[in-house]
Amino acid sequence: MQIKDWLDQWGIGPGGNRLARSRDIVATGGREAVAGLCAGVGAGERNKDFFVCGGNEMSHTENGKCTGENRSKFNPVQELRSKHPGLFWTFPVAGFLALVWFLIRVIPKPARAAYPCQRVAGPLAGSFLLWIPGALASLAIFHRMRLMILRSRRNLVLSGLLLILALGIAAIGTAPDRAALADNPVPNAPVGAGKGIYPGRVGWVHDPAVTDWAGPGQGHWWEGSHTKQDVADRMMSSAVRSLTGKNRDAQAWDALFRHFNQTRGQGNAGYKPGEKITIKVNLVGCIVTAAGAVDPVSYDMVRTLDYMNTSPQMMVALLRQLVHAAGVRQSDISIGDPLTLFPNQYYEICHREFPEVHYLDHNGGSVGHPRTKVEPSAVPFYWSSRPAGKSQDYFPTAYVEARYFINMANLKSHTLAGVTLCAKNHLGSLIRTPPASGYYNIHDSLTRNVPGYGHYRALVDLMGHAQTGGKGLVYFIDGLYAGVHPIETSPKRWKKAPFNDNWSSSLFVSQDPVAIDSVAFDFLYEEWSDYPHMSGADDYLHEAALADNPPSGTFYDPDHATAAARLGSLGAHEHWNNAERRQYSRNLGQGKGIELIKSETASISTKEKAYAK
Secondary structure (H helix, E strand, O other): OOHHHHHHHOOOOOOOOOEOOOOOOOEOOOOOEEOOEEOOOOOOOOOOOOEEEOOOEEEEEEOOEEEEEEEOOOOHHHHHHHHOOOHHHHHHHHHHHHHHHHHHHHOOOHHHHHOHHHHHHHHHHHHHHHHHHHHHHHHHHHHHHHHHHHHOOHHHHHHHHHHHHHHHHHHHHHOOOOOOEOOOOOEOOOEEOOOOOOOOEEEEEEOHHHEOOOOOOOOOOOOOOOEOHHHHHHHHHHHHHHHHOOOOHHHHHHHHHHHHHHHOOOOOOOOOOOOOEEEEOOOHHHEOOOOOOEOOOOOOEOOOOOOOOOOHHHHHHHHHHHHHHOOOOHHHEEEEOOOEOOOHHHHHHHHOOOOOOEEEEOOOEEOOEEOEEOOEEEEEEOOOOOOOOOOOEEEEHHHHHOOEEEEEEEEEEEOOOEEEOHHHHHHHOOOOOOOOOOOOOHHHHOOOOOOOOOOOOHHHHHHHOOOOHHHEEEEEEEEEEEEEEOOOOOOOOEOOOOOOOEOOOEEEEEOOHHHHHHHHHHHHHHHOOOHHHEOOOOHHHHHHHOOOOOOOOOOOOOOOOOOOOOOOOOOEEOEOOOOOOOOOOOOOOOOOOOEEEEEOOOOOOOHHHHOOO
16 A cells, blocks of 8 residues: 555545545545544445544534534543553653662762662663653654644655654664673684693582582571581692692692793792792672771671682682692792782681781781781783873782782672683782772773773783783682672572582682683583673683784783783683583694593592692
């Protein structure tokens, strides 16, 4: 049907006979009216419904004439307004309040935009802002169209309808939305150069016996009755053995130290007494800001006690390995998170067995609660994006004094980065908060703010600096209790096999900082369908694996004020073939990429057997 015929049928166009606007005669040409329009029956016949009489009101007609008995056709919108007069204002009022709330909360602290309440308020506020001009424009257009209809200006009516449609499409297209989701990762397409005794190898130990916690309100996950120290010890032992291919813990650690020194031109040398080791854990739930959970005087965790920090049981398991198996003196070990407070609840578990270890703390403790205060060194850190006018960053002294560096991250997804693993663990390495005033805002390069691929990623600089990646002995991801940072305050159970609605109860280990994050990414991507699926969530892994020639074209050199010495490949990156088999290229015999080794907990019963040389 042509548009002209459609308009004629509904009495808008002439159709040979226009509706005449008259106070006495309504339909010309003798056409009958149905629902106030022309029905197209011969003159003089009784109208079947209502007739336009007097140019405005609908009146019952007989024999083609108006009876003068005015009747109004039922209007559901008008009926709803008459019964609920305040309903029309529900959306504008709610939108206005959402806008006010969003501005009050987010302007002082932009990171709050990721909070659940703001994720609800944001789209509503944005829709309200779009609704205002849309409503005004629609009123003007409809008013104009009413005059057009009465004048049968069909072309302009059609234009008005098209304009309304365009405004609607524009409003939908510009409305606030979730972050763009990435396509499914391409399987078994390795890039970069694998690192380690067995290049690209990642060890994974999964043991549900380590976690025995019913959930929030049933004690706390870090208590000894809920996270089993003996099982954590066995998991740590299995991890280092599977990584190195050794049968004894002492042999495994000796192999790690020797490989480190050989690849850095120091010969076939093992660990020497007096060499210092710094361990960077993730205690972001205890961050030294108003959001932190630790009382800076009592040093007790007083809020969010079940946050997904590195578990004290895994810290103890690692300290036992270093002291008893590798022969490192306690006083040569520093452990902590420079951006946080080391709370009593974790400190007491570690300190009672290792009193001479240095427990790093942003504030240095308080009266009666001593800690080792994190102090800045004179060694600078530079961003390869070369931001101008920003304060200089420096590494902590504990990093600079260490011969070896161990990164012990957590298994978590992240609302800004997609995932937070070993690379993002370094956001706590610079003593100041990522968006600290006057400094380069590290969050600016995260995938929520810069989605997609082929972009500069600050995480690559943090991974590759001489004081971090240059000293990286081994990397761990504590996956006992996985969660979502920063919007969740307690861990989440994993639904899929082999976790089967239990805690993730895992430990990952590697000598390759890119490979271990790649494997953990695949686990998070498979389990959760939100933040790990953001477009570009794994872009930092592409950039790191190809740091010598990255897709972004960035000259990654965090060690110099100007681009002088480009980083080489920081490790191997790829995605597994599928979530059932979890095979990477080296598992498939391709000789490059990643190899994932799943091992059972070591079958040992005493500490002496575990650390036997």
